[in-house]
Amino acid sequence: MDFFIAIVQILDSTIRLSVPLLLACLAGLYSERAGVFDIGLEGKMLVGAFAGAAAASVLHSALLGLGTAILISVAFAMVHGFASITHRGNQIVSGVAINFIAAGSTIMLGQHWFQQGGRTPALAPGERFEAITWPGADALRDVPIIGPIYSELISGHSILVYFAFLMVPFAWWVLYRTRFGLRLRAVGENPAAVDTAGISVAWLRYRALICTGILTGVAGAYLSMVQNGGFVKDMTAGKGYIALAALIFAKWKPVNAMFACLLFGFLDALSIRLQGTPLPVIGKVPVQFMQALPYVLTVILLAGFIGKAIPPRAGGVPYVKER
Amino acid sequence: MSTPYAKLPAWADYGLIPVINLFVAFVVAGFVVVLVGENPFRAAVILVQGAFGKGTGIAFTLFYATTFIFSGLSVAVAAHCGLFNIGGEGQGYIAGLGIGVVCLAFDSVLPWWLTFPLAIVAAAAMGALWALIPAYLQARRGSHIVITTIMFNFIAASVMVYALVGFLKPLGSMAPQTRTFLDGAQLPKLNWVIELFGAKIRSAPLNVCFLLALLMAFLVWLLIWRTRLGYEMRTYGHSAKAARYAGISETRIVIIAMMISGALAGMMALNPTMGDQHNVALDFVSGAGFVGIAVALMGRLHPVGIVLAAILFGMLYQGGAELAFEMPAISRDMIVIIQGLVILFAGALEHMFRPYIQALFASISPKTVGIEAVKGKGA
Numbered sequence: 001m002d003f004f005i006a007i008v009q010i011l012d013s014t015i016r017l018s019v020p021l022l023l024a025c026l027a028g029l030y031s032e033r034a035g036v037f038d039i040g041l042e043g044k045m046l047v048g049a050f051a052g053a054a055a056a057s058v059l060h061s062a063l064l065g066l067g068t069a070i071l072i073s074v075a076f077a078m079v080h081g082f083a084s085i086t087h088r089g090n091q092i093v094s095g096v097a098i099n100f101i102a103a104g105s106t107i108m109l110g111q112h113w114f115q116q117g118g119r120t121p122a123l124a125p126g127e128r129f130e131a132i133t134w135p136g137a138d139a140l141r142d143v144p145i146i147g148p149i150y151s152e153l154i155s156g157h158s159i160l161v162y163f164a165f166l167m168v169p170f171a172w173w174v175l176y177r178t179r180f181g182l183r184l185r186a187v188g189e190n191p192a193a194v195d196t197a198g199i200s201v202a203w204l205r206y207r208a209l210i211c212t213g214i215l216t217g218v219a220g221a222y223l224s225m226v227q228n229g230g231f232v233k234d235m236t237a238g239k240g241y242i243a244l245a246a247l248i249f250a251k252w253k254p255v256n257a258m259f260a261c262l263l264f265g266f267l268d269a270l271s272i273r274l275q276g277t278p279l280p281v282i283g284k285v286p287v288q289f290m291q292a293l294p295y296v297l298t299v300i301l302l303a304g305f306i307g308k309a310i311p312p313r314a315g316g317v318p319y320v321k322e323r
Numbered sequence: 324m325s326t327p328y329a330k331l332p333a334w335a336d337y338g339l340i341p342v343i344n345l346f347v348a349f350v351v352a353g354f355v356v357v358l359v360g361e362n363p364f365r366a367a368v369i370l371v372q373g374a375f376g377k378g379t380g381i382a383f384t385l386f387y388a389t390t391f392i393f394s395g396l397s398v399a400v401a402a403h404c405g406l407f408n409i410g411g412e413g414q415g416y417i418a419g420l421g422i423g424v425v426c427l428a429f430d431s432v433l434p435w436w437l438t439f440p441l442a443i444v445a446a447a448a449m450g451a452l453w454a455l456i457p458a459y460l461q462a463r464r465g466s467h468i469v470i471t472t473i474m475f476n477f478i479a480a481s482v483m484v485y486a487l488v489g490f491l492k493p494l495g496s497m498a499p500q501t502r503t504f505l506d507g508a509q510l511p512k513l514n515w516v517i518e519l520f521g522a523k524i525r526s527a528p529l530n531v532c533f534l535l536a537l538l539m540a541f542l543v544w545l546l547i548w549r550t551r552l553g554y555e556m557r558t559y560g561h562s563a564k565a566a567r568y569a570g571i572s573e574t575r576i577v578i579i580a581m582m583i584s585g586a587l588a589g590m591m592a593l594n595p596t597m598g599d600q601h602n603v604a605l606d607f608v609s610g611a612g613f614v615g616i617a618v619a620l621m622g623r624l625h626p627v628g629i630v631l632a633a634i635l636f637g638m639l640y641q642g643g644a645e646l647a648f649e650m651p652a653i654s655r656d657m658i659v660i661i662q663g664l665v666i667l668f669a670g671a672l673e674h675m676f677r678p679y680i681q682a683l684f685a686s687i688s689p690k691t692v693g694i695e696a697v698k699g700k701g702a
Contacts, residue, residue, distance in 0.1 A: 039409075039469070079667070089671030092407055092469055096616055097671055100663025105355065107656040112359040118656075241473055248470060292481035295474040299456075302466030302474075311467065 008148045010269050015157065016227065018265025019164045020045070020219045020236075024243035025250070025257045026164075026171050027215035031077075033175065033252060034208030035188035035314040039095030040080055041216055042240025043102030048073040048220020050106040053120040053231035054113065056127040065127065065225055070217035076102065077213030078206070085205050088318035099240075107233045118233035120224070128225045129158040158226045160218060167215065171254040184208055188312035191319040201319045216240075245298035252312060264294045331677075331684060337623055341669060343676050345621070348664040355660055359652040366646055366653065373645025374638035378522025380645070382514050382529040386599070388630075388637030389529075392536035393591035394615025395622060395629040396543050397584045402624050403547055404580035405560035410457060410472025411588035412612030413479030414450040418589030420483065421445030422596050423491050423501050423603040430508035438508045442597060443535070443590060450589020451582040453479060458581030462574040468581070476612075487605055500604035510598045530598035536633075539587060540626040546583070547626075556580050588612060610659075617662050620670040636662070 024041045031038045051072035056065025076098055083094040107118040114120055134155035141151045175181040183204055187194045191201045223239075224231040246264055250256035271290030331340075353363035374384045394411045401408035408414075425445045429438050457471035487499040496502075510530040518524055547553040559566040559576045567573060595607050618636055622628030643658040668675070 037469075039473075083667065083671035087672050087675050089673065090407075091671075092409070093616070093620065093666060094671030096409070096613065097663045097667035100613070100659055100666060102663075104656040104659030104661075104663060108355065108359060108654060108660065111654055111656075112652055238477060241477065244470065245474060286485055288481040288485040292478045295477045295481075299460070299466075299471055299474050299478075302471055303460050303464045304466070 004145070005148060006273075008152050010266070010273055012152045013269040013272070014262060014266040015153065015161065016265075017268045018261040019161050020222050020227070020239050021243045021246055021264055022164045022258060022261040023167070023215050023219035023222065024240055025246045025261050026167050026254065027212040027219065028244055028247045029171060029175075029252060029254060029257060030184070030208045030211040030215070031205075032247065032315055033188045033312055034184050034205045035191060035312055035317065035319070036081070036084055036205055036209060037091040037095065037316045038080065038209075038212060039092055039244065040076070040098035040102075040240075041095075041212075041243055042236050042238070043095075043099035044073045044076045044213060044216035045220040045223065045240050046099075046102040046106055046234070046236045047076055048217040049224035049235055050110060050120070050220070050231045052217070052221035053123060053224035054110070056225055057114075057121045057123055057230070060124070060127055062127055062129050062225060066129075066218065066221045069221040069225075070214050073217030073220060074210055074213030077209040077216070081206050081209045084318060085202050085209075088320065091316050091318070103234065106231070110231060110233070120231040123225060123229045128229055129160055129222075131156045131158055132162075158222075160222045160226055163218065164222070165258070168254050168258045171257075175254065180207070185312075188314055191314050192322070195319070195321065201321075205319075219243075242294055245294055248311075249298055249301055251310070267293050331681060335680065335684065337625075337628070340673070340677065340680065341621060341623065341628075343680075344669040344673060345665065347676075348661065348668040351664050351668075352657070352661045355657070356653065361650050361652050366650060369646050369649050370642035371638070372642075373649075374642035378514075378517050378524040379527050380641055381522065382517055382524050382527030383641040383644075384634065384637040385513075385533055386527060386529045386594070386637070387640040388633040389533045389536045389598075390591050390594045390611045391614050391618045391633035391636045392540060392630055393587055393594070394612050395618030395633050396539055396615075396626065397587035397591070397612075398615045398619035399622070399624040399626070399629055400543060400547070400556075400587060401580055401584040402619060403553070403560050404556040404576060405563065406458075406461070406577065406580060406584075407469050408454065408472055408581065408584045408588070409469055409616065410454065410475050410585075410612070411591070411615045412608055412610065413472070413476035414453045414585045414588035415591045415608045415612050416476075416483050416606075417453045417479040418446040418449040418592040419596060419603045419607060420486055420491075421449035421589070422592055423486075426504045426508035426597065426603075427491070427501060430505040433507050435507055435510060439510060439531070439593075439597070442508070442593060446589040446592050447586035448589070450585040450587070450592075452585070454581040454585025454588070455578065458578045458585075459574075461581075462577040480606075484605065487603070491603065498604075501602045504597065504601040508597055509601050510593075528599035530594070532594040532598045535590070535593070537630070539590065540630050543587070544626040552579065588615070591615075614662060617666045617669070620673075621665060 024045055028038055028041050048069040052065040052069030055068035056062055080094050080098055083089040084091040110118045110120060137151040137155035140147045175185060183194060183199055187201055187204045195201050223235055228235065242264055246260040247257060249260040267290060271287055274285065356363040356366050374380050397411045398408055422442050422445055425442045426438060429441060453475060457468050457475055460466040460471050461468040491501045492499060493502040510532060513529045513531060513533055514524040514527055547557065555571045555576055558569065559571060591611060592608065596603050600607065614636055618629055618632045621632035639658050639661055643655055646653050647655045
């Protein structure tokens with residue numbers, strides 16, 4: 001039974017750890033499917049986290065915090081769009097620039113506004129998203145098997161967790177069942193054809209980036225307003241890049257993205273859980289190995305040893321209208 | 324790739340446009356300074372004075388510049404071959420492993436001028452090795468070099484943490500770093516050169532790595548513009564199809580270019596470890612690999628431009644430290660913002676002002692502006 005409880009706990013923290021990855025990964029999905037590479041997921045999450053926590057603590061409202069996070073994150077996405085769509089700059093360079101600006105400005109402004117070494121003030125209970133306890137979760141807690149699964153795994157998360165997982169079928173529906181999604185995928189594969197059909201390539205790509213900005217904003221808000229009660233400098237700590245890795249791992253598909261993020265979240269949860277405890281057969285696994293595993297897996301996948309990941313064909317190429 | 328932009332006279336292309344881009348980046352940075360309630364003009368004066376006002380400041384500026392020359396050259400070599408090596412950070416970090424092993428093994432036996440070449444070889448080899456795998460995967464398995472090099476940055480970080488808390492750390496020590504190197508692995512300072520000009524230097528870490536960096540800048544120039552290999556690399560960078568048609572082996576050229584790039588990134592680790600701290604510590608690269616991207620873009624991928632841009636960034640680092648000291652509202656993170664803005668305006672938005680400048684040139688004298696768009700100038 002202890003073993004079972006341990007598994008439920010690991011799975012529970014898997015969910016918590018994979019939510020920011022999942023949101024960022026779906027964010028990347030929209031922009032990359034539209035043909036815009038986005039290395040700046042990391043930076044956009046960071047500004048989202050900062051703006052969310054800062055606004056929530058000043059305005060004393062979690063919802064206003066979330067709104068601000070989304071707003072600022074979308075603004076950064078628009079900078080990326082301005083550079084890489086309107087001015088046809090190098091998308092990767094632009095993404096790198098956004099990560100730098102985000103890393104520097106969150107600390108500078110945080111220090112200036114709150115004087116706590118780049119942190120935002122600790123959020124009070126009403127200023128962050130609380131866990132939602134589902135009906136009957138407490139009553140069922142002691143029931144074997146189902147009890148822990150229902151009360152730990154399914155119930156007891158914040159609204160953003162459920163939002164993240166709802167976004168998976170939503171993204172699938174948008175991409176594969178709507179006109180916007182069809183065009184979005186087309187613009188990532190063959191923008192010239194979309195242009196010929198009389199649809200604006202630039203506007204489509206901008207809209208895709210708005211979706212990206214919204215989702216990275218929520219991802220950031222989750223980090224600073226759910227997982228942590230406030231903003232800490234560099235709190236994304238490479239999650240944007242892991243999300244990018246997950247996106248490739250998922251071969252740019254929404255449902256796969258969820259499983260990839262859960263896998264990477266699981267590895268993370270496992271490495272925290274196993275810290276220092278020796279495993280049977282293998283012995284003690286270094287923490288660093290577990291931390292590096294998502295990256296190693298992505299490299300192996302990219303090398304084509306676990307199926308082939310084929311990116312959207314027009315990805316990374318600025319569209320130049322024929323003249 | 325063709326660009327829809329017509330050609331400008333060379334001095335405008337390589338001088339005017341970067342200066343305008345840089346100027347805009349600094350104007351935006353000035354707004355950030357205003358936002359935190361300080362005077363941007365005073366900040367600029369403090370920055371420049373801190374970097375060049377005193378002998379110590381100059382020495383520190385050149386010390387920082389040394390690292391950035393290496394990382395800038397690394398990005399540039401790959402970029403000439405059409406590859407974006409974003410993994411300089413990891414290649415430099417992992418080179419610390421080679422340097423650490425060489426220095427710990429030889430610093431008690433050999434003098435510095437024998438340890439140094441060994442460490443250069445070790446650093447370059449580790450950096451090149453770390454670039455080899457992404458290069459191979461790009462050339463043979465078609466995986467995107469940007470993604471793999473990013474992944475390798477993280478893997479390098481994990482490997483280095485593992486090494487530094489494990490076998491590189493002296494027994495019984497808690498700090499994740501090697502022991503302090505003995506005299507045999509401490510590089511001589513170059514401060515006397517600046518003192519020749521009459522400036523006084525208290526202690527500054529400027530060391531012989533600076534000369535190595537200048538030598539590498541010259542060698543990169545020689546490689547890119549004066550050798551057959553460099554020609555092949557540039558051909559491949561301009562058009563992979565043309566290169567294939569000309570019988571240039573794709574695999575070979577990608578792997579060689581990336582390994583040179585990785586070796587240069589690896590050498591950047593010499594400066595902070597053997598030249599300054601005299602140990603290999605956790606996270607000693609601290610973002611210098613990424614600064615290389617800004618430096619290379621700013622310097623227009625030319626070694627001379629890179630050396631100048633590296634000095635500019637060295638100035639930002641040194642002057643930024645002074646600025647953080649003088650103006651409490653501004654921290655060293657201001658430099659990170661400026662870097663980001665420079666990358667944005669000099670890199671991603673480099674064409675933003677071009678049409679206006681072209682219009683201006685055309686209105687002054689139409690002859691200076693070519694009519695048709697030049698093929699193959701795209702980044």
